[in-house]
Amino acid sequence: MTGTSSAASMVSSNDVNGTAVYGADGTQVGHIDHLMIDKKSGNVAYAVMGFGGFLGLGEDHHPVPWNALRYDPAREGFVTDITEAQLRDAPDRGDDWQRDRAWEKRTFDHYGVPYYWF
Amino acid sequence: MTGTSSAASMVSSNDVNGTAVYGADGTQVGHIDHLMIDKKSGNVAYAVMGFGGFLGLGEDHHPVPWNALRYDPAREGFVTDITEAQLRDAPDRGDDWQRDRAWEKRTFDHYGVPYYWF
Numbered sequence: 122m123t124g125t126s127s128a129a130s131m132v133s134s135n136d137v138n139g140t141a142v143y144g145a146d147g148t149q150v151g152h153i154d155h156l157m158i159d160k161k162s163g164n165v166a167y168a169v170m171g172f173g174g175f176l177g178l179g180e181d182h183h184p185v186p187w188n189a190l191r192y193d194p195a196r197e198g199f200v201t202d203i204t205e206a207q208l209r210d211a212p213d214r215g216d217d218w219q220r221d222r223a224w225e226k227r228t229f230d231h232y233g234v235p236y237y238w239f
Numbered sequence: 240m241t242g243t244s245s246a247a248s249m250v251s252s253n254d255v256n257g258t259a260v261y262g263a264d265g266t267q268v269g270h271i272d273h274l275m276i277d278k279k280s281g282n283v284a285y286a287v288m289g290f291g292g293f294l295g296l297g298e299d300h301h302p303v304p305w306n307a308l309r310y311d312p313a314r315e316g317f318v319t320d321i322t323e324a325q326l327r328d329a330p331d332r333g334d335d336w337q338r339d340r341a342w343e344k345r346t347f348d349h350y351g352v353p354y355y356w357f
Contacts (some may be wrong), residue, residue, distance in 0.1 A: 130278040131275050131276065132276050132278050133276075133287075134252040134255055134273045138252075138253075155251050155252045156251070157249050157251055158249065158250050158251075158255070158283060159249055160248045160249065160250050160317075161309070161310055166249060188281065199278075
């Protein structure tokens, strides 16, 4: 049986903002600015990450599939295998990206992670 | 194929606070104060609801299984079938309720909704 130790991994939606995200090499690559939640399924779809001057990305914000992040309790932060190249090559998005399933599919395929809507 | 219309139902974690929750009879029963997110799975586990004087519950806050709420786009709010009696009879919780799987099971069973951790 799994599921007996539970929720030391629970976080309040109030406390997500600013949580650090580390790259595969252990250096901090950015932080979570906010989450985008699919209200109907209750799944977190995207972490909108802020990159404060990381690798020349300035103060840009990128929606990154939540499935591409995993929580590391030891660091109290998230870890991702997403690379700078992937971020630079991410599909361009319009203002309606949250409603654009074609963009969503391209993006999840780009990052190689499962869709949140299945 | 489902999943082509997408995410008019997406909400920012910054915007969840204060969203209205309506009872089965259509009256507002409370609001969402914040969400509790299981970081590892990415599932929203609980909506911690505030009940501002609703039915004598005063300013109490109750963690309610997210699965017991459904989003109603027409009202831009959530609807729940949870009754006052269920709230009153909800399993007592300790300060460590977020880490207490036994309490979590009792609570989800009480409200008759699927566990978020499966």
